[in-house]
Amino acid sequence: MQANTYSNNLLLDLHCHLDGSFSTNFIRQYTGDTRDDTQLKEVLSAPADCSSLTKYLGCFDLPIKAIQTSDSITNGVLDVLASAALDGIKYIELRFAPNCSLENGLSLTQVYEAAIEGTKLGLEKYGIHSNIILCAMRHHSPETNTKILDTMYDYVGHGICALDLAGDESMFPNESFEALFKKAKDMGIPFTIHSGECGRAQNVRLAMEYGATRIGHGIALIKDIQLMEDIKNKGIGLELCPVSNFQTKAWDEYSSYPLRTFLDKGLIATINTDNRTVSNTSIKTELSLAMEKLSIREEDIITLNKNSIEISFADDNLKNTLLNML
Numbered sequence: 001m002q003a004n005t006y007s008n009n010l011l012l013d014l015h016c017h018l019d020g021s022f023s024t025n026f027i028r029q030y031t032g033d034t035r036d037d038t039q040l041k042e043v044l045s046a047p048a049d050c051s052s053l054t055k056y057l058g059c060f061d062l063p064i065k066a067i068q069t070s071d072s073i074t075n076g077v078l079d080v081l082a083s084a085a086l087d088g089i090k091y092i093e094l095r096f097a098p099n100c101s102l103e104n105g106l107s108l109t110q111v112y113e114a115a116i117e118g119t120k121l122g123l124e125k126y127g128i129h130s131n132i133i134l135c136a137m138r139h140h141s142p143e144t145n146t147k148i149l150d151t152m153y154d155y156v157g158h159g160i161c162a163l164d165l166a167g168d169e170s171m172f173p174n175e176s177f178e179a180l181f182k183k184a185k186d187m188g189i190p191f192t193i194h195s196g197e198c199g200r201a202q203n204v205r206l207a208m209e210y211g212a213t214r215i216g217h218g219i220a221l222i223k224d225i226q227l228m229e230d231i232k233n234k235g236i237g238l239e240l241c242p243v244s245n246f247q248t249k250a251w252d253e254y255s256s257y258p259l260r261t262f263l264d265k266g267l268i269a270t271i272n273t274d275n276r277t278v279s280n281t282s283i284k285t286e287l288s289l290a291m292e293k294l295s296i297r298e299e300d301i302i303t304l305n306k307n308s309i310e311i312s313f314a315d316d317n318l319k320n321t322l323l324n325m326l
């Protein structure tokens with residue numbers, strides 16, 4: 001049998017927010033902030049016992065200020081790709097809200113092009129493959145969110161891979177976004193939706209009904225056995241982010257965390273970082289937590305990698321390249 005170089009690592013990260021994953025050097029360079037690493041990390045990282053998702057989301061204010069020009073967006077992507085490559089990642093999907101990068105007059109398509117340029121440079125410089133997921137935001141107006149769909153089509157398959165919906169799920173549940181995702185589905189644009197992070201299984205059901213091929217987090221699914229079966233039968237992927245879930249109190253008990261049950265039931269569950277800086281995590285940290293506290297075993301690593309490849313928005317060529325690395 002051929003030696004397996006990567007059998008002990010997770011090679012993909014499918015749920016990683018660009019603006020939650022910048023280095024302190026990048027933040028200083030593009031905001032002019034002069035605080036040292038320790039001081040900046042206090043602003044950029046949520047405490048391990050963060051009191052709520054709403055508070056956690058406050059950590060994105062400074063990073064968003066940093067990505068208001070084409071140059072900073074390109075270099076922001078490159079900054080996160082550099083740390084992901086060091087983390088052993090071979091393919092990553094970076095997501096961010098393009099409507100939050102328009103303060104200095106960029107157009108949406110200029111934002112997309114700058115991000116795509118970063119993915120190309122990342123492959124050249126660090127050998128890491130990547131795609132961009134564009135996030136609609138729950139607190140933005142339907143018109144603002146729809147503009148993403150109106151402008152992204154030509155870029156899908158060329159560096160942009162999908163649409164997402166992010167933001168405060170408890171304050172803005174999925175019901176309000178049916179029209180957005182109906183339009184995405186009609187346009188043939190794939191999407192994932194943050195759903196079931198805040199305890200509401202109904203959001204997962206709605207995401208499924210709207211046509212999501214993946215669910216961001218989805219941990220509330222564990223409360224609904226029939227829905228779990230439906231998600232499995234439809235082959236919908238689950239992007240779990242354990243460190244973040246414990247940090248935001250989305251889940252509070254290691255022994256009952258749904259990852260083990262999802263895998264045992266044959267759901268296509270994956271492990272991801274969510275926010276490398278805000279959650280002070282990496283894929284290696286996530287895997288260590290999973291193996292030490294969440295009943296994940298060494299033999300699960302191959303399944304987790306295969307699950308990630310299967311549900312990734314990468315094209316078939318890239319999927320084959322990644323499969324050949326296992």
Ligand SMILES: [Zn+2]
Pocket residue numbers: 015017166194216274
């Ligand atoms: Zn997320």
